[in-house]
Amino acid sequence: MGPYLRLVTIAFCFTWAFADDMDLMELSLEELLTMDVTSATKTTGVTLQKAPSVIRVFTREDIDKFGFTTLYDMLSNVPGIQIQEYRSGHQLSWIRGVQARYNNKILWLIDGIPIRDSYYGHSFLDEGFPLEIVERVEVINGPGSVLYGANAFSGVVSIKTRQSGREVKAGYSSHSSPEGALYWTENSWTFYGGFFDSEGFSPRLNNDGNAWEHNQDRERTSAMIRYKKGPWEAVVSATEFEYAENHRDSRKDRSISRDPAYGAIKYTRSYDDAFSVNLVAYYEQYPLSKFQHRFDASGQITRIEREVFDTLMFGTDLDITYRTRNHTLVFGASFQHDEDDGMFAEDLFPEPERSNSLAVSGVQRDNIGVFIQDMWDFDEKWALVTGMRFDHLSDFDNEWNWRVGLVTEQASFYGKLLVGSAYRVPSYREYLDVAAFNFGLEPEHMTTIELQIGKKLARSDMNLTFYRNSYDDFIKDLFVTTIREPDGDRLIDDEYAINAENREITGLEANIRYFPTDAITVGIGLEAVLDATETIGDIDSDIITSTENETAETDLFFLADFTFNAMIGYRFGKGHRVGANLFYFGDRDVPEGYQSGVPVENQDRGLADAFFKLDLYGKWSFSQRLAFKAHVYNALDEEIYSPSFDDPAKFDNEWPGAEFRGTLTYKF
Template sequence: MVRFLKYAVIFLICFISVSAQDVKTLMQIPLEELMKIEVTVASKKSENVYDAPGIITVITKEQIEGFAGLNLGQVLNRVVGASFLSANVFSDNLVQFRGQSLTPYNNHTLILLNGRPVRDPISGGLNSPVFASFPLDIIDHIEIIRGPGSVLYGSCAYSGVINIITEKPEEDLKKIKFTIGGGSYNTLFQNIKLVLNKNKFSLISGISHLDDNGPFYSFTGYEGVKGSANFDRKTFGFTTSINWGDFHLNSYYGRFYPYALSGGRNTWSDDDPHSNINQITYFVDLGYSRKVGEKLTVNANLTYNKHFLDLEDGNEMNAEDFLFEMSANITPFKKLNIISGVVLEKDNYWGDFFYAGNTFLSSVYIQTDYRFGRIKLISGLQYNKIENIKGNISPRFGLVSGITDKIGIKLLYSKAFRKAYPLETSFKHPLFNGNMNIKPELIRTAEVQIFYHSEHIQSSITCYRSRMSDIIYRKWIDDPASPIGESIKYYNAGTHDFAGVEIETQYCLMDGLCIIGSFYFQKNRNDKGIENASLHPNLMIKGGLLYHKNRFSAGIFNGYFGRPSEVELLNPDVDKCNPEAEAYNLLSVKISAEIFKGIRLSLTGDNLFNLDIRYPEYTSRGVNTLIPLYAGRVIWGSASINF
């Protein structure tokens, strides 16, 4: 770890040194715009990214459009320390940060849409309908906290928070954008964007649809059954953001309908594989924000989330969540900011595999920051109480200091949690037993970041250490009622320690050209003393070139993902029936040009090394690998028309 930290420091110093050179032809966008971007994800108020109390990555609209990426998951796969995965039988379901995902459910990562939680109430992490279906055209930028955020956002803001910020239409603007494209696997996709702003009313709406035959995968599932098939998929996403005076409305509907394995047995299905995992996400948030004088802003939000999961043989799972939040931003005097709020939340769940019921949760939170000179001190606290479970406190402390105008430091400590969900508390299945007494999973994280920024360069190095505790596991127990004499039960147990270093840099080299790079290394150990027991890669190195000039743009990006640990590390009896997971390079290229005013053509290639990419089956660990991440080169083209 020390050796890699030395290399990381040298890597950062080299990029800072380059910035001292007199380069007169540096490009003006997009990096200068990135320097000006203010984020809201860390404090629920607008602030410069370098003042924010979090380790934050910002993905700009220029980067979303300039690099390859057919969906949100592929865009997020470029973030330092992040991986977009198909875990267990769930395709395109998970973006993990810092190797801290131990289940197929993405419940250590919280998704926000304009600051409001899009949270699956079945498991906390069935995110395929968002990662695969969300319309990219309406996104202005994405704010990502690498690390915890439960003080302000509660459950699942555990290892990462993804805040999708939609465009804010200009005054007196009406615009429609239509995109159609297609390519490998007989892919066909269409996107529509509608923008309207008149007086105090603004609307931005997006639709995305994709239908393909899917990549051809061949592997052995659980029960020793080998199969081959094209994993086709159908996705549909529709989102709308409306602002009218002090009121705002955000909504999203997403559907993910893939070819899938049998969810109960993790193997090839004898029935229609399209009936195995069909997911629909519903999200609506109605908000009101009112400024009262110069020192007080009051906010009220009513948020509704619902998730529908259609499993094999027509069995269904349904869950919905109603959340009411009142908060206030207070500035008693110039150097002090306070945000405080109360949250009331109720979950309802029902279906073929659930004992129908509901759960009530309440929480209160406060976060303050006080500035004197170049130093800003941060403190925060959330108390959350789940029905019939002992209350939990999540604190946050931090210091952000500008050492000079260009160099600064962040020292942060946070505790975060994710509660148990109906899939763990109320599962009704011959082979699974829910446990209503499961406590929330906890994580404590300490972080140190040194950052540098100037007009044309930004670089940062972050070191972190985390400890997960009360981890929600599942184990086999004797069960006379089970058809096989035993079943799986969920319970809390154990700890898992993580430590790592992350480096990010962006540098404008010449007129219109920007270099983006990141380095990530982590090590982890479970409570049994097993090193690298999370089975995720220890090393990731990512980088790209983005060129934009007049009506032409080109982007090339490569992500190197190191060799992960083998499942045999945790299960010596694992069935090694499939190819092992290896290190891989994921190379993509995108070229686009505006051939006429309002008409743009694009050509994109992904996985250009034509790799068959496998990943450890780190969730159930019965086989060494399961569904591949990629299988073969992908090429697609598109045409966009603006009206």
């Protein structure tokens, strides 16, 4: 047994034993420890402990307790998720070692509506999404394709927005960053508007290992209107988010604009205790553009470029639930359409010129899916879950996916044995890029086995999860210079997606939620990656890569073998709070050629070593209505880096140093 596994086991057993002593406490926290979840079954009345998935839940109260200001903060506290900084100015969320340059291997839902651009398949974690509108977040570690179809691959993040409350917020933070928001409900209406504006964090060195001052501005404005009457609900939401690519080569400035807007109509009704219907129809436009300046050594502009990757998506989901004495059946059908809504690259200076961004024009894709799931309570304490889904895909082979789960919820113990499959279709960028197109790219597939055991007492809930995931045709980017073709070499000089033969990842996750007193809340998460290997398989000899790639089985790079997080919140006086979040990342293995493109004097292999990060939080309530909140990110001002995942020869991506954020909130 390795040292990390020992630490996981010792910490888990110690807390388990300690919690046994708390079982005699008189105060019950049943509402906090036994919550119903919907993302794992698409039904109500299923507890967190009995749901046939490994789920972590964060509520509005958790946001207040632990001072979360972004999804980034929240997901950092989920065991099994490793957050990375990426050169393009966004953060990556890797669930159970599923690595990608964008957050496109996770299904992101807002009130059941999928939110992503179709070019990269990306959703953001940072200030681009305001937590002011969030009521709760359910995070599934593991596949969800039986219920949700394509792209519920490594996990699902399901966000439910608020439908009550009235408040106004104003704040200021490091890097000259004002912010403000108004949230208001009136009868059947909900209104939200907010903004965030920042000069942004500047890394010490760029990806080429040289210093160069960049514009790092980040701006977001967002608005939402909802009307709810009886079983009907209508919502319209729009966001404009512009941010700089933090880590660029010297003599380049690039900004990105993401402006998703969607509208949806929902119908939810229970006709009696046995029958219910949930229907949603949505339409989403996702304008996405990049604007870039290039400079010479003297700082003069030599070229101005713009790229546009606009997409749209619309669809509908219908779920029908039927309950008998021992069975809960869910029948579902879905339709989703996405298309190219205008994609091109344009030189603006010195000579205007426009070209296509995709190798084919007028892309349109359809996905029609049907599924059935049964939860059979064959005993008061045991249930068997089975599910099957069929997806008809317009651009790829049709897909079948399945899952089987055996779950039990005893007086204080619970357990889950889960097996199943999932798949993901390539994004436009991965197989249709005008230069790096790969028309032979196929969807990626995975199968999983998960075993969870847990213990729930009056003041605590803790569980240990073992998982083993196997991936076939894993979509992986190689940095390719050229591809030899009969008509001549095709210049790529960029990422090129292939289907890797196989990837195997085995790990342990421990999650603990503990309430030692009414005023204190403790959360602990640990992950140990026991084994993580990849076999790329043969690479076509006509594909010329910039770095050497091991095609036989090899250990995965850039993953921490062990991660730990602890969050603690303390309430005192009349609504005052303090809290702390501590994170530990273990060493990350890096390949040969790591930082080889960086000037020798700036190379530092120690940047991939283990690190700690501490965040602090406080809230002072002047009255029941008025409160001040303070958040110190990276309070110890540690220098933290994520190795350059897509091109290891480049310099690492630096995390922000110590930052302060203060907000004043008034509730009406």
